[in-house]
Amino acid sequence: DGGITQSPKYLFRKEGQNVTLSCEQNLNHDAMYWYRQDPGQGLRLIYYSQIVNDFQKGDIAEGYSVSREKKESFPLTVTSAQKNPTAFYLCASRSGKKAGDVEQFFGPGTRLTVL
Amino acid sequence: AQSVAQPEDQVNVAEGNPLTVKCTYSVSGNPYLFWYVQYPNRGLQFLLKYITGDNLVKGSYGFEAEFNKSQTSFHLKKPSALVSDSALYFCAVRDRFNKFYFGSGTKLNVKP
Numbered sequence: 433d434g435g436i437t438q439s440p441k442y443l444f445r446k447e448g449q450n451v452t453l454s455c456e457q458n459l460n461h462d463a464m465y466w467y468r469q470d471p472g473q474g475l476r477l478i479y480y481s482q483i484v485n486d487f488q489k490g491d492i493a494e495g496y497s498v499s500r501e502k503k504e505s506f507p508l509t510v511t512s513a514q515k516n517p518t519a520f521y522l523c524a525s526r527s528g529k530k531a532g533d534v535e536q537f538f539g540p541g542t543r544l545t546v547l
Numbered sequence: 548a549q550s551v552a553q554p555e556d557q558v559n560v561a562e563g564n565p566l567t568v569k570c571t572y573s574v575s576g577n578p579y580l581f582w583y584v585q586y587p588n589r590g591l592q593f594l595l596k597y598i599t600g601d602n603l604v605k606g607s608y609g610f611e612a613e614f615n616k617s618q619t620s621f622h623l624k625k626p627s628a629l630v631s632d633s634a635l636y637f638c639a640v641r642d643r644f645n646k647f648y649f650g651s652g653t654k655l656n657v658k659p
Binding site for chain 2: 436438463465467472473474475476477480482490520522524526528532534535536537538539540541543
């Protein structure tokens with residue numbers, strides 16, 4: 433899992449509550465990503481950020497929000513508008529400093545369960 | 548539209564036998580292709596990548612992958628499977644906007 437940390441590992445939320453998932457990296461990577469993983473569906477992109485103070489919506493951004501105030505941090509907020517938030521959430525980062533630095537590195541994930 | 552297909556939900560092999568996990572892709576422009584492995588309740592670990600050059604790419608833990616441009620495929624291979632290789636494998640492609648698209652995953656079962 434390298435230098436990417438996600439907390440907490442397990443998170444339980446009541447319906448109607450917002451919750452924030454933490455993602456921190458000490459790899460000095462420029463780009464960071466949030467994915468949602470559901471059984472049998474692979475990974476789906478929620479948001480990504482290629483530089484501080486800028487981010488773009490992915491394929492399933494509705495009901496989620498992010499911020500990128502610091503290079504090393506990319507928190508994800510799951511709002512009450514997200515209809516089915518129970519899933520495994522993965523954060524990733526990518527260097528981008530050299531032409532060959534194209535791969536992503538992933539954190540250990542946060543499993544969110546809505547009660 | 549960019550996409551990745553992993554046609555097999557599960558692949559079963561005996562320990563010591565060769566393994567192949569299939570992947571086909573669709574992307575505009577030159578493809579950047581990746582394989583990742585995931586163990587239960589863990590994040591994804593990078594195995595290997597194709598950017599350009601030799602069509603046979605070698606990666607971690609003895610894995611390799613063969614890029615075939617005409618068939619738009621990037622199959623993962625290993626000459627001799629280990630029980631410890633049992634895991635979930637994902638193929639991914641990156642587009643020119645630095646977005647990544649993942650396949651649905653293939654569960655590899657290696658039996659002793």
